[in-house]
Amino acid sequence: MLGVQQPWAGHAGVDRTVVRVEEKTRVADGVVTLTLAAPDGGRLPDWTPGAHVDLTLDNGLTRQYSLCGDRWDAHAYRVGVLLEPAGRGGSAYVHQQLAPGHVVGLGGPRNDFPLVPADSYLFVAGGIGITPILPMIVQAELLSADWRLIYGGRERRSMAFLDELAAHGDRVQVRPQDEHGLLDLPGFLGRPRPGTRVYGCGPAPLLAALERACAGWPPRTLHTERFVAAERGAPVRTTPFEVELHRSGRTVTVAPGTSVLEALAEAGVEVLSSCRQGTCGTCETTVLAGQPDHRDSLLDDEGRAAGDCMYPCVSRSCSDRLVLDL
Amino acid sequence: MTLTASPTDGLPVSDVDPFSHEVLEDPLPLHEQLREAGPVTYLSRYDVHALARYDEVHAALVDWQEFQSAAGVGLSNFRTEEPWRPPSLLLEADPPQHDAPRRVLTAVLGPRALRRLRERWAADAEELVDQVLAEGTEFDAVTALSQAFPLRVFPDAVGLGPDGRENLLPYGDHAFNAFGPSNDLVAQGAPRIAELSAWVGEQCQRESLAEEGFGAAIWAAADRGDITPQQAPLIVRSLLTAGVDTTVHGISAVLYAFASNPDQWARLRAEPALARVAFDEAIRWESPVQTFFRTTTTAVRIGDAVVPEGHKVLMFLAAANRDPRRWADPDAFDLGRDPSGHVGFGMGLHQCVGQHVARLEAESVLTALARRVARIELAGPTRRHHNNTLRAWGNLPMAVQPA
Numbered sequence A: 001m002l003g004v005q006q007p008w009a010g011h012a013g014v015d016r017t018v019v020r021v022e023e024k025t026r027v028a029d030g031v032v033t034l035t036l037a038a039p040d041g042g043r044l045p046d047w048t049p050g051a052h053v054d055l056t057l058d059n060g061l062t063r064q065y066s067l068c069g070d071r072w073d074a075h076a077y078r079v080g081v082l083l084e085p086a087g088r089g090g091s092a093y094v095h096q097q098l099a100p101g102h103v104v105g106l107g108g109p110r111n112d113f114p115l116v117p118a119d120s121y122l123f124v125a126g127g128i129g130i131t132p133i134l135p136m137i138v139q140a141e142l143l144s145a146d147w148r149l150i151y152g153g154r155e156r157r158s159m160a161f162l163d164e165l166a167a168h169g170d171r172v173q174v175r176p177q178d179e180h181g182l183l184d185l186p187g188f189l190g191r192p193r194p195g196t197r198v199y200g201c202g203p204a205p206l207l208a209a210l211e212r213a214c215a216g217w218p219p220r221t222l223h224t225e226r227f228v229a230a231e232r233g234a235p236v237r238t239t240p241f242e243v244e245l246h247r248s249g250r251t252v253t254v255a256p257g258t259s260v261l262e263a264l265a266e267a268g269v270e271v272l273s274s275c276r277q278g279t280c281g282t283c284e285t286t287v288l289a290g291q292p293d294h295r296d297s298l299l300d301d302e303g304r305a306a307g308d309c310m311y312p313c314v315s316r317s318c319s320d321r322l323v324l325d326l
Numbered sequence B: 001m002t003l004t005a006s007p008t009d010g011l012p013v014s015d016v017d018p019f020s021h022e023v024l025e026d027p028l029p030l031h032e033q034l035r036e037a038g039p040v041t042y043l044s045r046y047d048v049h050a051l052a053r054y055d056e057v058h059a060a061l062v063d064w065q066e067f068q069s070a071a072g073v074g075l076s077n078f079r080t081e082e083p084w085r086p087p088s089l090l091l092e093a094d095p096p097q098h099d100a101p102r103r104v105l106t107a108v109l110g111p112r113a114l115r116r117l118r119e120r121w122a123a124d125a126e127e128l129v130d131q132v133l134a135e136g137t138e139f140d141a142v143t144a145l146s147q148a149f150p151l152r153v154f155p156d157a158v159g160l161g162p163d164g165r166e167n168l169l170p171y172g173d174h175a176f177n178a179f180g181p182s183n184d185l186v187a188q189g190a191p192r193i194a195e196l197s198a199w200v201g202e203q204c205q206r207e208s209l210a211e212e213g214f215g216a217a218i219w220a221a222a223d224r225g226d227i228t229p230q231q232a233p234l235i236v237r238s239l240l241t242a243g244v245d246t247t248v249h250g251i252s253a254v255l256y257a258f259a260s261n262p263d264q265w266a267r268l269r270a271e272p273a274l275a276r277v278a279f280d281e282a283i284r285w286e287s288p289v290q291t292f293f294r295t296t297t298t299a300v301r302i303g304d305a306v307v308p309e310g311h312k313v314l315m316f317l318a319a320a321n322r323d324p325r326r327w328a329d330p331d332a333f334d335l336g337r338d339p340s341g342h343v344g345f346g347m348g349l350h351q352c353v354g355q356h357v358a359r360l361e362a363e364s365v366l367t368a369l370a371r372r373v374a375r376i377e378l379a380g381p382t383r384r385h386h387n388n389t390l391r392a393w394g395n396l397p398m399a400v401q402p403a
């Protein structure tokens, strides 16, 4: 059915920067998956395999999680979350407190780990690092590329998604450490050959070993992502902030639940926009001062670090005040 | 157009030819009829379902899962018919094949990548406007500005050589005609298309492209392995196909809009920062790209109708952009309106990846013109240029009063 929504609807429109937890499922020892949906049931922003979202939890922590669901379902995201007792509380919060019905802040999706075209792929996953690899496997299948996966973990019952992977037969090698010891990466990779890309995600020691094992391969063969996401500098604010318009000298207050774009429009300042979900780039606005809370799918880390522009259809502020070139 | 109700499912049925010269000359009456007929109308002549209301067009554009592009975004169904050229890796591709080329072009043509062009294009626009005004205050705006400016800056930005640039417009014109039925417009372009395609193909090779520019950036992505070397020339081709005629007709649209709305020109002069909004309002108002097709990947219910799997659906972007359900006073060209959300650049996964390039070109021209010209008006009969997909002007005689 054609899902007719009213994406432009009014200034009190849908908040595109939150998602609601629909389901929480324990899928292995210490691993839960969350199914997330837009509060209005509408389409979520499109994504590609390797993408992650930023989730801002009720306790103010922002964490990054790889999307590991089905991109053909535009109405749900799935993420996998490992309980990390030594972590700073994000995973403990998800495991212990987050429940269906709760609403969390959303940033992205962004993709720093895209699947580039290749004849064949070798996937290496350690622990919860399996999450970005799952949609990559679907992709490799769709592209009729040759692929294999080696998947390590502490012990079998801590390894998530084994049931889903079982369908792929001997393309997938499951190697719990207590049964097999450390992953035999050189054995898995075999002789260096062109046209192959190696994608690895998992804990730092695994990625370091993978890098060593790929040393003799053609340059740019190896693509990795560390699943231990860096926590963001400034905490995300849940209180109003001010936006100062440099050219007109005016100041607009942005309340929680209202986008900067909407607040500006209500004050009679129209900024041209289009997608209103941080994907098209139309609303790009120059930032003169203040620290934006980037929620778009466009800026990479470099662009974020530059701090000189933002997409006000979704992005907000970490600081009390943002000064925009408007 | 005669509208009847289908005896089977009550769906409005029309035998209209949206690609006839009569409709191409003035499509607005058809757009209104289709919008008012219902959320979807069956066009019996081509066996397609047509969407003309904003809600449905928007919903179909973003729903790449149920409305695919890889079977062609024209009338021709690539599942059963041979495309006239190797399909585009962007426009005529679905995920996952669409992903890598799209990611590369998004970066190459993104607002941040265009910053280095802003000052140069502003200076180029000033120079062009000075030249035009030096030759007189009456001119054909289509050749003097709409074509002259993009042809001056865009091929350079891509990195094309100096020779053969006159091939760009006829090539693009044919490509956009080819999305329609194989009517007289397609036949007109056919004799030259082999020659034009060969020229375009040559320009897409690494050796033909300057060391700096969009073309070189695409090849650099191939060197990094983000796309394959086989994909690179076809991605360059997408710029040469989609990036010239569209912008030319977009600039014509905004110039015509101002010439016929002098109060809006005065407003732009008073507030030059409105140039950006003005261009998007003109894209909404005129919709240089009028239509695109999709193909259903499953039986899709639209309103009360079910469109079967594998069927062509014709989306009237232009009709959506003037749907009174969405826009107040839709026929007015009004700088006071917020045109955000128009579908003139499409929406969703395939939304125009060159939209920031088009906006920067238009903004450069409008800003330069607003600085030098106090009044702008039509100075003679105008002529439309017919194309199966594009809404275009053949000429626009204008008289201006320098400031």
Ligand code: HEM
Pocket (backbone or CB within 6 Å): B061, B069, B073, B090, B091, B092, B102, B109, B238, B239, B242, B243, B244, B246, B247, B250, B251, B283, B287, B288, B289, B292, B317, B343, B344, B345, B346, B347, B349, B350, B351, B352, B353, B354, B355, B357, B358
């Ligand atoms: C006023 C000028 C322009 C208009 C009205 C326009 C319109 C459009 C529209 C409606 C689409 C969506 C097609 C679909 O959904 O099937 C599109 C896609 C596209 N446009 Fe533009 N365009 C313009 C300028 C440009 C320029 C300057 C470039 C190149 C620099 C460009 C390159 C493309 C490409 C490559 C696509 C395919 C994107 C994809 O499928 O992912 N366009 N354009």
Ligand code: FES
Pocket (backbone or CB within 6 Å): A272, A273, A274, A275, A276, A277, A278, A279, A280, A281, A282, A283, A284, A296, A311, A312, A313, A314
């Ligand atoms: S409107 Fe598309 S990024 Fe903001």
